[in-house]
Amino acid sequence: MKQRRLLSRLFNFAVFIALEIAALQMLTHNAALQRVWVARSAHLFMGKVWGASQGVRSYFSLSETNRELSRENFLLMQELELARESLRDAKTESQDSLSRPGFSMVAAEVVKISRNKQHNYLILNRGYKDGVQEKSGIITPKGVVGIVDAVSENHAYAFSFQNSDISISARLGSEGGSGLLVWDGVRSNGAILKEIPLQYRYQKGDTVYTSGHSLLFPPDIPLGVAGESKVVNGATNEIAITLFQDFSAIRYVSIVHNNSFDEIEQFER
Amino acid sequence: MRKKTFWIAYIFLLLVQLIISNYFRFTPYIMLSILPVMVLCISTRLDTLWTMLIAFATGMTVDLLSEGLLGLNALALVPVAFFRNPIIQLIFGKEIFARKEDFTLRSSGFAQVGLALLLAQALFLVLYIWADGAGMRPFSFNLYRFLASLGAGFLLSLLTLNVLVTDSRE
Numbered sequence: 001m002k003q004r005r006l007l008s009r010l011f012n013f014a015v016f017i018a019l020e021i022a023a024l025q026m027l028t029h030n031a032a033l034q035r036v037w038v039a040r041s042a043h044l045f046m047g048k049v050w051g052a053s054q055g056v057r058s059y060f061s062l063s064e065t066n067r068e069l070s071r072e073n074f075l076l077m078q079e080l081e082l083a084r085e086s087l088r089d090a091k092t093e094s095q096d097s098l099s100r101p102g103f104s105m106v107a108a109e110v111v112k113i114s115r116n117k118q119h120n121y122l123i124l125n126r127g128y129k130d131g132v133q134e135k136s137g138i139i140t141p142k143g144v145v146g147i148v149d150a151v152s153e154n155h156a157y158a159f160s161f162q163n164s165d166i167s168i169s170a171r172l173g174s175e176g177g178s179g180l181l182v183w184d185g186v187r188s189n190g191a192i193l194k195e196i197p198l199q200y201r202y203q204k205g206d207t208v209y210t211s212g213h214s215l216l217f218p219p220d221i222p223l224g225v226a227g228e229s230k231v232v233n234g235a236t237n238e239i240a241i242t243l244f245q246d247f248s249a250i251r252y253v254s255i256v257h258n259n260s261f262d263e264i265e266q267f268e269r
Numbered sequence: 270m271r272k273k274t275f276w277i278a279y280i281f282l283l284l285v286q287l288i289i290s291n292y293f294r295f296t297p298y299i300m301l302s303i304l305p306v307m308v309l310c311i312s313t314r315l316d317t318l319w320t321m322l323i324a325f326a327t328g329m330t331v332d333l334l335s336e337g338l339l340g341l342n343a344l345a346l347v348p349v350a351f352f353r354n355p356i357i358q359l360i361f362g363k364e365i366f367a368r369k370e371d372f373t374l375r376s377s378g379f380a381q382v383g384l385a386l387l388l389a390q391a392l393f394l395v396l397y398i399w400a401d402g403a404g405m406r407p408f409s410f411n412l413y414r415f416l417a418s419l420g421a422g423f424l425l426s427l428l429t430l431n432v433l434v435t436d437s438r439e
Contacts, residue, residue: 022325030339033405037405
């Protein structure tokens with residue numbers, strides 16, 4: 001009974017549409033204005049339908065596009081690192097020094113990230129199976145993200161830079177003084193560069209880079225820009241830094257490991 | 270007997286509409302039509318399919334025999350027939366279908382009947398004015414035309430109603 005009623009409704013609807021189309025057809029055949037109007041409406045409708053379907057298709061392919069971009073980004077970073085390394089080699093060779101060891105890189109995706117604690121962490125989708133090792137740095141083209149602390153077969157657990165226990169060695173400007181960069185504990189893109197000797201001059205807006213003094217990160221990765229400063233204990237400057245990296249938008253990262261990490265660390269023991 | 274009277278009245282009103290369409294065009298702001306009330310008053314015992322076909326034929330007759338655009342009245346009137354049952358159900362309730370009765374001013378009251386007339390008239394006018402303007406006329410003109418035609422058409426429909434629907438107690 002219900003099915004019959006439904007069928008009858010569908011049939012009525014079909015007849016309704018057919019009658020409306022017939023009326024519209026007659027209208028467009030007999031009036032030029034209405035013909036133009038119907039044609040324009042039909043074009044607009046088709047344009048909207050095609051536009052919407054294209055939008056939906058693009059939306060669902062965004063994930064794949066992101067992955068491809070991240071892969072491309074990773075390859076570019078690798079190339080950049082190689083270029084930097086050869087530049088450093090050329091410099092050091094000219095200075096009759098020993099060449100610096102390189103860094104190996106692994107592309108990874110952030111599986112989980114905490115941002116609202118004082119000791120934040122990240123979990124990445126790469127583990128020792130992929131060549132990830134403890135005490136590796138995590139970077140993006142916009143700066144430093146964290147340090148790998150523990151590695152399982154398929155995942156890596158890392159301390160986020162937004163962690164009050166983490167500090168990284170950073171340099172102010174291309175030739176400026178080095179200090180320790182720590183999270184300011186408040187803003188998602190705020191940091192403080194500590195222990196900059198007073199004799200080093202700098203200006204607001206100067207870029208802060210990784211210094212290369214730490215074994216974890218390659219040098220010259222841009223981290224952020226300098227802001228206000230204050231003198232601490234009359235001996236050093238403390239400078240507020242606005243980081244380039246927005247921690248709320250991290251998805252793809254690169255894990256970098258210093259190939260000579262163990263060798264150098266043995267000297268320190 | 271009553272059925273026959275209704276259809277005679279229906280044809281008579283169709284002739285009246287033809288006269289209105291051909292001779293009563295005082296201003297472009299007012300479009301007088303009693304077609305929606307005629308379709309609304311078709312017996313609820315007649316199903317939607319037949320009502321739509323009658324509405325289409327009625328609209329086409331007016332289009333063919335008056336100085337208008339062929340298909341315009343049919344285009345606007347068929348939706349009134351299609352939505353006739355939902356309008357009646359919304360305003361008079363489902364019981365009217367169960368009792369197989371038709372609404373009258375006396376049985377249902379002025380407010381309910383008036384509301385049904387307004388809805389049917391508004392639906393017809395929206396489509397008529399929209400298709401007639403073909404997107405070329407300014408919105409303000411269409412709005413004034415709609416409001417003026419709705420008011421005039423409503424009054425005319427109330428008069429028409431007495432011709433089409435007679436209470437069984439009368």
